[in-house]
Structures are given as C-alpha cells and as structure tokens.
Amino acid sequence: MPNPTRTWQLISLALAAGLIAALAELHRSSTASRPATGTTSTVESATNLEHLALSPSARRIHERYSL
Numbered sequence: 441m442p443n444p445t446r447t448w449q450l451i452s453l454a455l456a457a458g459l460i461a462a463l464a465e466l467h468r469s470s471t472a473s474r475p476a477t478g479t480t481s482t483v484e485s486a487t488n489l490e491h492l493a494l495s496p497s498a499r500r501i502h503e504r505y506s507l
C-alpha cells in the first residue's frame with residue numbers, strides 16, 4: 441500500500457505546479473492585452489484632481505473640502 445503522506449505530497453506538488461502555470465498564463469495574457477501608453481488620461485498628481493470633477497458643483501465641493 442502506498443504511503444499516504446507521499447501521495448498528498450505528490451498531489452500538492454501537482455496543484456502547486458498547476459497554480460504556477462495558471463498564474464504565468466494570466467500574467468502573460470494581461471500584459472499582451474494592455475493598451476498602448478498614453479491612450480487614456482491619467483492623473484499625474486493630487487493637484488490635478490480638479491480636472492476630474494463632473495460638474496461645477498462637484499468642483500466647488502472638492503475645493504471646499506480639499507486640504
């Protein structure tokens with residue numbers, strides 16, 4: 441009869457290898473589908489947050505409560 445501890449070690453090794461392979465594939469597919477840099481607008485610093493306001497009232501609220 442096989443050693444149960446050895447069986448669980450082999451199962452754990454197979455699961456770990458599968459997890460590593462899946463994570464590597466996920467990382468590869470996420471880097472391949474990234475858009476080119478500069479295609480979306482990003483906020484460079486906290487001082488540019490006013491430009492993200494959707495309305496004048498939202499901008500006033502932001503200015504009022506900003507530190």
